Amino acid sequence: MLISVLVLLGIFFILVMMGVPIAVSIALASVSTLILSMSFDPAMITMAQRLAGGLDSFTLLAIPFFVISGYLMGQGGIAKRLIEAAKAIVGTLPGGLALVNTLSCMLFGSISGSAVAATSAIGTFMIPTMEKEGYDKNFSTAVTVTGSILGLLIPPSNVLIVYAVAAGSVSIAALFMAGYVPGILAGLALMIVAAGYAKREGYPRSARIPVRASAKKLLQAGPSILMILIVVGGIIAGIFTATEASAIAVIYALVLSLIYREINVKDLPGILLKSIETTAMVLLLIGVSTGMAWVLAYENIPQAISDGLLMISENPIIILLLINIILLVVGAFLDITPAILIFTPIFLPVVMELGMSPLHFGVMLVLNLSIGLCTPPVGSVLFVGCAVAGTSIQALIRPLIMLYAALIAALLLVTYVPFLSEGLPRLVGLI
Numbered sequence: 001m002l003i004s005v006l007v008l009l010g011i012f013f014i015l016v017m018m019g020v021p022i023a024v025s026i027a028l029a030s031v032s033t034l035i036l037s038m039s040f041d042p043a044m045i046t047m048a049q050r051l052a053g054g055l056d057s058f059t060l061l062a063i064p065f066f067v068i069s070g071y072l073m074g075q076g077g078i079a080k081r082l083i084e085a086a087k088a089i090v091g092t093l094p095g096g097l098a099l100v101n102t103l104s105c106m107l108f109g110s111i112s113g114s115a116v117a118a119t120s121a122i123g124t125f126m127i128p129t130m131e132k133e134g135y136d137k138n139f140s141t142a143v144t145v146t147g148s149i150l151g152l153l154i155p156p157s158n159v160l161i162v163y164a165v166a167a168g169s170v171s172i173a174a175l176f177m178a179g180y181v182p183g184i185l186a187g188l189a190l191m192i193v194a195a196g197y198a199k200r201e202g203y204p205r206s207a208r209i210p211v212r213a214s215a216k217k218l219l220q221a222g223p224s225i226l227m228i229l230i231v232v233g234g235i236i237a238g239i240f241t242a243t244e245a246s247a248i249a250v251i252y253a254l255v256l257s258l259i260y261r262e263i264n265v266k267d268l269p270g271i272l273l274k275s276i277e278t279t280a281m282v283l284l285l286i287g288v289s290t291g292m293a294w295v296l297a298y299e300n301i302p303q304a305i306s307d308g309l310l311m312i313s314e315n316p317i318i319i320l321l322l323i324n325i326i327l328l329v330v331g332a333f334l335d336i337t338p339a340i341l342i343f344t345p346i347f348l349p350v351v352m353e354l355g356m357s358p359l360h361f362g363v364m365l366v367l368n369l370s371i372g373l374c375t376p377p378v379g380s381v382l383f384v385g386c387a388v389a390g391t392s393i394q395a396l397i398r399p400l401i402m403l404y405a406a407l408i409a410a411l412l413l414v415t416y417v418p419f420l421s422e423g424l425p426r427l428v429g430l431i
Contacts, residue, residue, distance in 0.1 A: 005301060007036060008032075009029075012025050015029065030291050033299065054291065059161060063279060065250050066249060067275045081224055106154060109149070118148035126140065141399075143190070144388075167362060181421070190407070236428060282337055292342055296342075306350040327369060339372070359421060
């Protein structure tokens, strides 16, 4: 088994460092490990079967639809209206524009289901606006990057759907409800730190907005925010499944974008093409990661890791801390979708043995790995933020450190206080 682990991880990381795509690296590492236990032909056939089997899920149909709705909202004028609504809510507080930035990223990220889309759409407007008002560009970029990842916890969220598939027995409706409080908690942590930093640096407050103007801005953003209520509310009420909700989200986003006149029929082929490319990449990752998860189980690696962790300590506090540290390191090098698919079958049995529910673990896992999206050297959201702002990763390190601290503090609270994840699903009768 030790040889299998070394071959699997060794080939995978060597290929990744050589620049081979993640999906291809996972597939080649998995097949190579299987060849140690069986001949070439059965290994290839087994991997192909597992890849196809990993995609044979009705639930996964929700992903392409949510991707399409995200692109529609990204180009449909939603971002501008959400920014104006955020200004009406928190714009006059200390560090107002930083708070507006974070809240806008959270709202747009949750509606679009994409941290990258939130960084691009909100950052393109907010970073220059904050710089014009006297905020440091690197601080503004760091706020955008860290705020954008929280939309992955606040539903509708593709990565929560991926976790539900990987875990096998977790309700998507319960997961969606479980993400709200931790996502908002992490957002508040970022806002508190950003407001303190802005006050220390003497950044200006925004001018007070009249009540009537604030109400108008909130009303204009209302139809965009309503999509969350329709999608999540419909799933929880049992009116439709997550997959059916994703199709409704596409129709709603299309109609809203056409009403706003930010896109027209001629833009649709380009939006669909981008959606197809994104969906293909995500589903390929899911397929090959499912194959790798099967190889791990076949080699009895999850059980060995579980036994190893429990040998170190039987104290749940220590074990969960070790798992969080491992995942934070993994998240810095591996994208969130394959990381969820690979490490769910490894760590889920461990935490369940400690008495942690799959629902609680899923929220902890997604929040942890989301931090990796804004962590060098591979953080995709971090790179997008730097590209939008025209700055470098090195320049962002100083403002990012304090925001990382806020996110990790929120992660520890979510890890050790199950009620934060389970309270809302229990309240509405989902668990």
